[in-house]
Amino acid sequence: MKKGIGILILLVLGYNSIYLEKLSTRQQRDVGVLDFITRVDSILLQGVLNNPLLTEEQQLIKQLNNNLINAQKQLGNRLGIGESAYYLVKGKARITSIQEGFVQLDNGSGLDTQFIFGNEVRDASRMVNLEDFKSQKDLNALTEALNKRLRETKIPKEMQGIHVGDEITYVGACEVAPRDLPLKSLTIYPVEIKH
Amino acid sequence: MKYIIFFLGLFLAGCSSKESTEKPKIAVVISTLNNPWFVVLGESAVQQAEKLGYEAKLFDSQNNPAVESDHFENLISSGFDAILFNPTDADGSIANILKAKEAGIPVFCMDREVNSNDAATSQILSDNYTGCVAIGVEFVKQLHGKGNYVEILGLAGDNNTYARSNGFHTVVDKFKDLKLLGQQNGDFDRNKAMEVMESMMQANPSIQGVFCGNDAMALGAFQAIQSAGKSDQIKVFGFDGADEVVQKIKEGKMVATGMQYPKIMAKTAAAFAVEYFKGRKKFPQHIPVGVNLVNAKTAKHF
Numbered sequence: 001m002k003k004g005i006g007i008l009i010l011l012v013l014g015y016n017s018i019y020l021e022k023l024s025t026r027q028q029r030d031v032g033v034l035d036f037i038t039r040v041d042s043i044l045l046q047g048v049l050n051n052p053l054l055t056e057e058q059q060l061i062k063q064l065n066n067n068l069i070n071a072q073k074q075l076g077n078r079l080g081i082g083e084s085a086y087y088l089v090k091g092k093a094r095i096t097s098i099q100e101g102f103v104q105l106d107n108g109s110g111l112d113t114q115f116i117f118g119n120e121v122r123d124a125s126r127m128v129n130l131e132d133f134k135s136q137k138d139l140n141a142l143t144e145a146l147n148k149r150l151r152e153t154k155i156p157k158e159m160q161g162i163h164v165g166d167e168i169t170y171v172g173a174c175e176v177a178p179r180d181l182p183l184k185s186l187t188i189y190p191v192e193i194k195h
Numbered sequence: 196m197k198y199i200i201f202f203l204g205l206f207l208a209g210c211s212s213k214e215s216t217e218k219p220k221i222a223v224v225i226s227t228l229n230n231p232w233f234v235v236l237g238e239s240a241v242q243q244a245e246k247l248g249y250e251a252k253l254f255d256s257q258n259n260p261a262v263e264s265d266h267f268e269n270l271i272s273s274g275f276d277a278i279l280f281n282p283t284d285a286d287g288s289i290a291n292i293l294k295a296k297e298a299g300i301p302v303f304c305m306d307r308e309v310n311s312n313d314a315a316t317s318q319i320l321s322d323n324y325t326g327c328v329a330i331g332v333e334f335v336k337q338l339h340g341k342g343n344y345v346e347i348l349g350l351a352g353d354n355n356t357y358a359r360s361n362g363f364h365t366v367v368d369k370f371k372d373l374k375l376l377g378q379q380n381g382d383f384d385r386n387k388a389m390e391v392m393e394s395m396m397q398a399n400p401s402i403q404g405v406f407c408g409n410d411a412m413a414l415g416a417f418q419a420i421q422s423a424g425k426s427d428q429i430k431v432f433g434f435d436g437a438d439e440v441v442q443k444i445k446e447g448k449m450v451a452t453g454m455q456y457p458k459i460m461a462k463t464a465a466a467f468a469v470e471y472f473k474g475r476k477k478f479p480q481h482i483p484v485g486v487n488l489v490n491a492k493t494a495k496h497f
Contacts, residue, residue, distance in 0.1 A: 115335075
């Protein structure tokens with residue numbers, strides 16, 4: 001009798017521990033997730049870190065102040081319609097303070113490591129096209145996947161061991177609108193920070 | 196006989212000449228003209244179409260899908276050549292767009308999205324999600340990442356309602372010390388939002404912030420907060436960029452809103468219709484139109 005109950009329990013546990021799913025359904029779901037991971041990787045690597053449009057910070061500020069329309073055409077990008085554009089920027093500076101995730105630099109600019117939620121990196125990379133997305137929701141999901149990687153994984157890891165007074169190099173993206181001119185400094189959403 | 200044939204020829208030539216010179220007609224169908232924001236959208240679309248040299252007519256769907264459906268049937272049979280459309284319902288309006296499509300009439304959606312990727316010729320929409328991400332960031336900064344708050348949502352079933360709420364929560368939900376005490380629909384209506392805010396304040400006396408899915412509701416919530424004498428305690432955030440709200444932000448009475456651009460959406464939709472008449476047939480399915488954050492620092496620009 002005891003043996004029978006034991007076998008019954010094993011059967012119940014065994015049944016509940018296995019979940020069968022069609023391979024095609026599984027593949028379809030995984031491709032979606034993998035596709036996002038691959039896209040985020042290529043945006044960060046090709047679209048930002050190896051992008052020839054990546055401009056040294058002081059040079060970018062100078063170009064924006066001199067001729068915004070030209071700078072926008074040559075270096076900026078924006079998906080859809082709007083007055084501002086997004087730019088890739090790199091620099092080297094010393095940290096003067098770190099407060100609530102905002103890294104203040106001695107050149108006047110700052111790296112916002114806490115609020116990486118916007119379209120800065122996505123649009124500045126020029127790696128995303130509106131035609132690739134059937135709905136706004138899909139486009140927003142990619143944006144959040146990209147920002148989440150930077151905000152929750154990559155940047156916190158790179159910030160470990162970095163302190164006030166350290167000299168760092170950085171790569172990131174920023175937004176500039178006509179009303180921001182004349183520019184003296186930038187708020188940059190970082191993609192890479194190195195000590 | 197020769198004369199008869201000659202005059203008949205002249206008559207027919209006259210007829211065909213009139214047809215070929217007749218300019219295409221553009222219909223502007225708006226969800227409701229009971230809301231000033233949509234009046235701006237509708238009137239701007241008509242003005243833009245007329246400015247480009249086309250005859251344009253404005254239709255009010257009175258937030259009623261049945262009225263909207265009647266409009267579509269009428270304007271298809273009346274020979275309109277393009278529709279600049281602000282839908283009443285993300286799902287319910289698709290059938291109307293498909294009817295027009297079947298009749299060979301392009302439909303350009305403005306501001307409100309429909310849940311179909313191939314019904315409308317193109318959808319020109321405010322980037323509600325990103326705009327509310329910016330509001331969310333401002334909300335966290337203003338409340339220093341902690342406190343109790345409530346949310347007044349727009350209309351159930353409207354995509355903008357969810358896009359705005361999702362954008363806001365993408366940011367705010369990452370801050371665990373910000374606690375959502377209540378979330379109710381205010382239907383984008385000032386009076387309803389005022390009532391909702393009154394009841395939420397009674398149920399939760401410790402509210403420190405309220406995010407409203409549009410400025411009409413933000414003004415209703417502000418009215419309730421002011422009447423309860425809690426203006427110093429509760430920070431109000433809206434979305435739309437209404438003049439009254441921008442003024443209140445300048446006066447320090449409200450905190451932030453997202454500036455939308457109905458005129459740009461209308462202008463783009465009208466320009467697309469004209470490009471369609473001239474032969475362009477491929478348009479991006481979605482065109483996001485940027486939304487600017489209006490707060491104490493930026494309000495002077497608006």
